[in-house]
Amino acid sequence: MKRRTINLRTLLLNNSTIVLFIVLFVYFGIQSPRFLSLESITNIVKQASFTGIIAVGMTFVLLTAGIDLSVGSNMYLSSVVAGLLMRQLGIGVVEGLLVAVAVGTLYGAFNAFVIVRLKIIPFMVTLSTLVIGRGLGTAFTQSQQVDFPQSMLSFGQIQLVGIPMPIIVFALVIAAAWVILTRTQFGRQIYAVGNDPEAAKKAGIRTNWVIARVYIISGFCAGLAGFILISQLGRLDRSFAEGREFDAIAAAVLGGTSLFGGVGNVFGAVLGALLIQMVQLGLVFNNVNLYLQPMIKGVIIFLAIFFDSLRDANMKKLKRRFIRPVETQTPS
Amino acid sequence: MARTRHDPVSTTIQRDERPGAAEDPSGPLLKSISPKRRDQRTPSQAVGAFFRRALLSENFILYLTIIFFVVASIFFTTLSAPRNITNQLLNMWPLLAIAIGQTFVLILGGIDLSQGATMAITSTIGGLVMSTALDASTYDKSPLWGTLISESGGILGQDPNGWAVAVVVMLLLGLLIGWLNGTMITRFNLAPFMVTLVSSTIFAAFALWLTQSRNVANLPEPFLLLGNGDIISIFLGPKLNPDIARRDVLPLITYPALISLGLAVLAHFLLTRTSFGRQMYSVGTNRRASTISGVPSQRVIIMVYMFSGFCAAVASILYSARLGIGQPSLGSGNILLDVIGAAVIGGTSLFGGKGTVKGTLFGVAFFVLLLNILNAMQLSPFIIDAVKGGIILIAALLDITRTRILNRGA
Amino acid sequence: MTRSTILTIEHISKAFFGVPAVRDVSIDVKEGEILGLIGQNGAGKSTLMNLVGGVVHPDAGSMTFRGKPYAPRRPADANDAGIGFIHQELNLFTNMTIAENVFISGFPRTGFGPFKFIDRAAMKARTRELLDQVGLDTPPDFQIERMSPGERQLVEIAKALYMDASLIIFDEPTTSLTARETEQLFNIMLRLREQGKSMIYISHILNDVLRLADSIAVMRDGQLVTQEARDAFDTRRMISLMVGRSIEQLYPTRTSAPTTTPLLELKGISAAGIVEKVNLTVHRGELVGLFGLMGSGRTELARMIFGLDRTEQGEIRVAGEALKGSSARDSIRSKIAFVTENRREEGLLMNIAIADNVTLVALPEFARTALQILDAGAMREAAREASQALQLKAADISVQPAKSLSGGNQQKVVIAKWLLSQPEVFIMDEPTRGIDVGAKYEIYAIMDRLAAAGSGVLFISSELEELMGTCDRILVMSQGEIVAQFAREAFSDEAILRAAFREHAPLHPHSGETEQSS
Structure with a gap:
């Protein structure tokens, strides 16, 4: 009797984010049945894809016990550069996409360089480049809104067998990231570096190169996500993607990625991004006061990390090394 | 031991047998080697030694600030104008208050991302309750309308000493938020980054909700004095007529200066002279060992986050009084960078166990001066942001270089 | 060949x-x-x-x-x-x-x-x-x-x-x-x-x-x-x-004899899956060895005595008074000291000056007035005295970080830290692990001095030889139980090891204390 409750508890805690997701999803659905329509679900996934893509990039960084606070600014700067080039030089959407991704990757490479070569801790580096990136972008645009050509919006509306383009890109990113993390030498070495950087060095892993690459990947994802997001909006202003890094970190952490490195996977980040976006849309569907929405979102993120800590405590208890056999407990 | 012959001190440094320990000679080796070098140095080495000493000095940032100021004054004469100096000092005080709180948290090895939101919520609530008059058409959508606030202002608005109560309320609010953060971090073992990120989101949104994004005006006169009131002022220049215009008077000693410096002195005292300060460093260095040694680690952590919230509330009071409004968007910009930047420039480590109030004071001064110079160069505010980020990177690099030199032992 | x-x-x-x-x-x-x-x-x-x-x-x-x-x-x-x-x-x-x-x-x-x-x-x-x-x-x-x-x-x-x-x-x-x-x-x-x-x-x-x-x-x-x-x-x-010289003695001779006044008493301490009905007494002036193989529950028991882990049943008394609290602070107030087996992670603040390590436990005693202002002079003096008493080899204890010391001297810092709070019961978990022969001798001598001064020492070790060389009495732990005890006259490595490996039926299951202590 008691055994079963313990197992149920463990089961619930081990899947707390999924449980929270389902509970909230059903709740919003009951409150407003339209929320459960295919259209609305597609919308959730589509909206989640932007945060999701950067959350996947963030997962790489968090796995090495690093952090990338600059992804929001990166999304902004890379889109600004792409937008300005598209407008001034009239380059096409595909070229624009390449430019955005290239700028994002370079941005990440700059972070990587400072972190790896100058040995400044990632928090300070990316906090600084957060400010630098947005400052540069705003200086480029003279703080004006950048309007993209109409072709950008039509690019954003592309569908493949009825699936919107952002979702397809998101799926590709997830697949690629999953392959890299689980099936390549580089991916496994990321986990090793995050678990014990000293031991990784001793094992002959080029830790600097591993760390550098995760920031480059994060930058790549930011450039990509920024451009895809713009293709839905058609324009960008000064505050575009501001604070997105926190959504990405929250998404990754909600999916079970540890801020201390070595623990986490791609699907966790995807689940986290979907949860955050589902809550956001659910609140809109239920006509919750605009001012209350961020508060409720905050509370739900808190609940998720809180359950996660309960799970940790529970795991610790279960993993406790026993010295002698525990006498079978009599059911009370 | 044969080693003794070379150097009397080295008997104490029996090398640890761990692999890699040999490359980690800290502290005493430095002492044992430097005297030897001093004997046989050439003039160029002497100059090098001088710079090295300056670089390693704990007042390094102060020297740097002064040099920076003198040099920059040559190019931008406005910089050394008395009016500019007093203005810059007024900019500095609130930043100092909040940076001190963050320094405490960083010494603990934590981080407080919620300081900005704490400023917002205290400014808003403080402003609302002490406001002397509120316009119904603007505020009637506020959830507090009809209870704590009405057309005759906040609940404390008509009381002549209401502002003082409001200040206490603001400080208590800061303490409360800090307590919440600290409790969540210690009781449930949550990462400080996530806890303060979440509380930042919630409280910032809460502040906006309370006034539906509106600023709160009509704050009482005595409160405003806290932001820029002066106690002793001076007038420089020829006395042309008996009435000196207010704007020509330079505030020498101001309320915000007293408040901020008072807070700094208190913080310095706590850190260096009390058992609480010792316990902070010890928890920041090794929490497990501290707990076993009887340090009440949980309590220390909670109190430090409370102190951080308190400092944010003080900064909020200074800003609100200076701006004359309760502002729900207070602290929302790049304040985190400014504060952490100033602390790091002042030598605080993000890994915990290291940092001083003095260092942070110098760091804040350096930072304010830097912004002043950038403004004097008439750069666009966006470029200033970019440069600011770069400077902080350089400061962090400098700190790493210093530590490296210290560890190399020369 | x-x-x-x-x-x-x-x-x-x-x-x-x-x-x-x-x-x-x-x-x-x-x-x-x-x-x-x-x-x-x-x-x-x-x-x-x-x-x-x-x-x-x-x-x-x-x-x-x-x-x-x-x-x-x-x-x-x-x-x-x-x-x-x-x-x-x-x-x-x-x-x-x-x-x-x-x-x-x-x-x-x-x-x-x-x-x-x-x-x-x-x-x-x-x-x-x-x-x-x-x-x-x-x-x-x-x-x-x-x-x-x-x-x-x-x-x-x-x-x-x-x-x-x-x-x-x-x-x-x-x-x-x-x-x-x-x-x-x-x-x-x-x-x-x-x-x-x-x-x-x-x-x-x-x-x-x-x-x-x-x-x-x-x-x-x-x-x-x-x-x-x-x-x-x-x-x-x-x-x-x-x-580099021949060592006449690996262990210092005991300079005092134990008294019969109980100081630390454990009665029926149990925690499911960890320890079972542990009874144990350390008398004033007594050096008691606790021998057990790795994983026998020694460290777990020590942590319970010190209030770091929970016990489910039983009672711990110090000088006749039941230990009420359940935290390190309470234990320190009850005059217990705990030298942990893991110096690096639980014993020392490696990056912090030796003197600050030494004064950490006794910090409340140096705090004056309601503001808890520290008496810096008294602290310096106390740290100096303690490190002198233990013959700590360091250049300048007020600036030198603990990590710069050798293992043996680091252990002395840990002991000095506890000495300052004037404890009566010392729990020492593998205090000589990873330190060299010379430093070991010094640690044994310190333990002897502590006992001679009327304290009780519980010396936990998996090196049987050192326990036999230093202790007045040895208790053997196996699978979370005290399975045997030996008075000094009855020390025999074969018998002790047999008990530890449980090749023999437990000599005195659950209540090893009373019979042999004569």
Whole structure:
């Protein structure tokens, strides 16, 4: 009797984010049945894809016990550069996409360089480049809104067998990231570096190169996500993607990625991004006061990390090394 | 031991047998080697030694600030104008208050991302309750309308000493938020980054909700004095007529200066002279060992986050009084960078166990001066942001270089 | 039989900051032999091994490995040449599987161009073979996290085998192993030797070295004292060569006799799955040894007495008063001191000055007024006195960080820290682990002085010899129970070990105390 409750508890805690997701999803659905329509679900996934893509990039960084606070600014700067080039030089959407991704990757490479070569801790580096990136972008645009050509919006509306383009890109990113993390030498070495950087060095892993690459990947994802997001909006202003890094970190952490490195996977980040976006849309569907929405979102993120800590405590208890056999407990 | 012959001190440094320990000679080796070098140095080495000493000095940032100021004054004469100096000092005080709180948290090895939101919520609530008059058409959508606030202002608005109560309320609010953060971090073992990120989101949104994004005006006169009131002022220049215009008077000693410096002195005292300060460093260095040694680690952590919230509330009071409004968007910009930047420039480590109030004071001064110079160069505010980020990177690099030199032992 | 030499070290020297760590050392390792390398901490063993491993580079001298000049620049060079290292702290990634740990620096891959993926089948198959070689039947995709220290050690060896190491260096490999795991490790080492592998075995446990080694090299003060065949050594000779003089006594004589006043009393302490009905008394002025193998529940019991872990039943009394609280602070108030087995993580604030470490426990006693202002003068004085009393060797205790001290002196700082709060009960968990012979003697002498001053000491150790040399009484713990106790007159290593291994029925199950204490 008691055994079963313990197992149920463990089961619930081990899947707390999924449980929270389902509970909230059903709740919003009951409150407003339209929320459960295919259209609305597609919308959730589509909206989640932007945060999701950067959350996947963030997962790489968090796995090495690093952090990338600059992804929001990166999304902004890379889109600004792409937008300005598209407008001034009239380059096409595909070229624009390449430019955005290239700028994002370079941005990440700059972070990587400072972190790896100058040995400044990632928090300070990316906090600084957060400010630098947005400052540069705003200086480029003279703080004006950048309007993209109409072709950008039509690019954003592309569908493949009825699936919107952002979702397809998101799926590709997830697949690629999953392959890299689980099936390549580089991916496994990321986990090793995050678990014990000293031991990784001793094992002959080029830790600097591993760390550098995760920031480059994060930058790549930011450039990509920024451009895809713009293709839905058609324009960008000064505050575009501001604070997105926190959504990405929250998404990754909600999916079970540890801020201390070595623990986490791609699907966790995807689940986290979907949860955050589902809550956001659910609140809109239920006509919750605009001012209350961020508060409720905050509370739900808190609940998720809180359950996660309960799970940790529970795991610790279960993993406790026993010295002698525990006498079978009599059911009370 | 044969080693003794070379150097009397080295008997104490029996090398640890761990692999890699040999490359980690800290502290005493430095002492044992430097005297030897001093004997046989050439003039160029002497100059090098001088710079090295300056670089390693704990007042390094102060020297740097002064040099920076003198040099920059040559190019931008406005910089050394008395009016500019007093203005810059007024900019500095609130930043100092909040940076001190963050320094405490960083010494603990934590981080407080919620300081900005704490400023917002205290400014808003403080402003609302002490406001002397509120316009119904603007505020009637506020959830507090009809209870704590009405057309005759906040609940404390008509009381002549209401502002003082409001200040206490603001400080208590800061303490409360800090307590919440600290409790969540210690009781449930949550990462400080996530806890303060979440509380930042919630409280910032809460502040906006309370006034539906509106600023709160009509704050009482005595409160405003806290932001820029002066106690002793001076007038420089020829006395042309008996009435000196207010704007020509330079505030020498101001309320915000007293408040901020008072807070700094208190913080310095706590850190260096009390058992609480010792316990902070010890928890920041090794929490497990501290707990076993009887340090009440949980309590220390909670109190430090409370102190951080308190400092944010003080900064909020200074800003609100200076701006004359309760502002729900207070602290929302790049304040985190400014504060952490100033602390790091002042030598605080993000890994915990290291940092001083003095260092942070110098760091804040350096930072304010830097912004002043950038403004004097008439750069666009966006470029200033970019440069600011770069400077902080350089400061962090400098700190790493210093530590490296210290560890190399020369 | 004459074996060919696999590794020759010739006249190698290395100094750090002008202080020589290794001076003109020449050592040979023969093909298919185990070389025991012994010496006190600071004798240069680790530096020598770091030279071999390419972690540091020699100032003078040369090495030859398998007949070729050998000058590693990086640790990877050593691996490539065929030298494997098994360190005291294992270099395994706990978040990954056995197979991944074996292959982490180079996975078998399939694919072409930039699309190279890990060949998981090949990886698992190869790991399976390696695990069979070291006698581990765990599946290759088992997480390291879920393995015991002994099993992890075997994974390390499998890793070295995978690297095709012909020389494997073991640096204190048994520190965290249980007796059974140690035994298994030794068997595998002997089997590897039969296969023609060479090994260097570094350990403080001289009996183990005698048992395994074919030849033994002794180092002292950075120099090689001698390298001879195993038969030329016994424990006494090894110690006198390590110390540089013959040691008459390994243990100080007890200077006082225990009283009969109970000081620390445990009555029926139980916690499910950990300890069961533990009764134990330490009298004033008594030095009680608590012997047990790794994993017998000694440390867990110590943590419970100190209030760090919960007990479910039973009562703890100090000087007749029941211990009420359940935190370290309460225990400190009840005058208990706890020297933990893990100096680095639980004992010291490594980056902080020695004096600040010393005053940490007694901090409340230096705080004056409601503001808790510290009396800096009194603190300085107290720290100085305590470090003098313990003959702490440090240049300037107010600036020098704890991490700059040798292991023995670090342990003295931990003891000094507790002395300042004037405790009556000392719980010392493996206080001499990882410190050298000379420093050990000093720690024993300190314990004797504490007992002579009327304190009670509970000395936990897995080195039976030191308990027999120092204690008034020895309790034996096994599987969370006190299974036997021996008065000083009845000390016999055979009987004690038998009790610890539980080959015998427990002598006095559940209540070992009363009968033998006469």
